[in-house]
Amino acid sequence: MPELPEVESLRRILARTAVGRTIERVRIAEPRLRRKVAHGFAAGVEGRRILRLGRRAKYLIIELSDGAAMLVHLGMSGSLTHRGIDFDAAEFAARHDHLEFALDDRTRLVYNDPRRFGLIRLVPRGELPSTPELAGLGPEPLSAAFNAEYLARIARGRRAAIKNLIMDQRVVAGIGNIYASEILFRAGVRPTRRAARVARKELERIVAASAPILRAAISSRGTTFRSYRDAEGQPGRFAPRLMAYGREGKPCRVCGSLIRNVVVGQRASFFCPRCQR
């Protein structure tokens, strides 16, 4: 389940291995992702060089030499792996390898996504800031713009659960179900609390907890809970450090109480009944 740390890990790997390469050919085996890959996509990408790799929220941004940018979202089950096999020899594409980008060093980038919740789109030069996917996003949780004052302003009058609030990409961009649970655990706040009822001090703890958790997860190259793999096909190493997510019925690593799982906003939400109030 790729969230900010997984996408950031992907960006860092590809920044080392793919920047400077020219995309010689694009093969589209299955264009039906969350939205259908546009007709002119391959023609708009082929022949361009990869200039730079960026990230916004859970979106990977592949900047191309003509000023356009590829926007990649991995959805729930997507992966973008850098494979060292010749494009021509890639006849045995794995199941759910939907797009392949042949690079000029005879390696290829392969987009695989069993559930096809992902998105790949070419954004014309200069249109990135106004593109619908990015335009409404809230601040990056690793930026100074995500602070307690900001969060307090958003939370005011909101009946939604605090966990829904920090998973709302318009509020803060890049946090998904796993890290929302981890952040609230560290902050000592129950995921079910109504946002407006969360005290200023607690909001401060939520903000303060966010960056260290996300940074630690990036250092571990993300969390592999089930199937996530990074650009080199490796699982993330953060899972053993999860305090709450996926630990239902197991003892809290801090106090020993049993971690509970409740549904908040149609999503599993794990918390410690003693550490989180």
Place this chain on the structure above:
DNA sequence: CTTACATCCTGATTGC
């Protein structure tokens, strides 16, 4: 504006 919920999709897991 805010909130709630269905929708897309496949694979892993659970239940009988």
Place this chain on the structure above:
DNA sequence: TGCAATCAGGATGTAA
């Protein structure tokens, strides 16, 4: 053992 039901949850669209 096999098969069907359930769960997983990214973002989005619609309804209330």
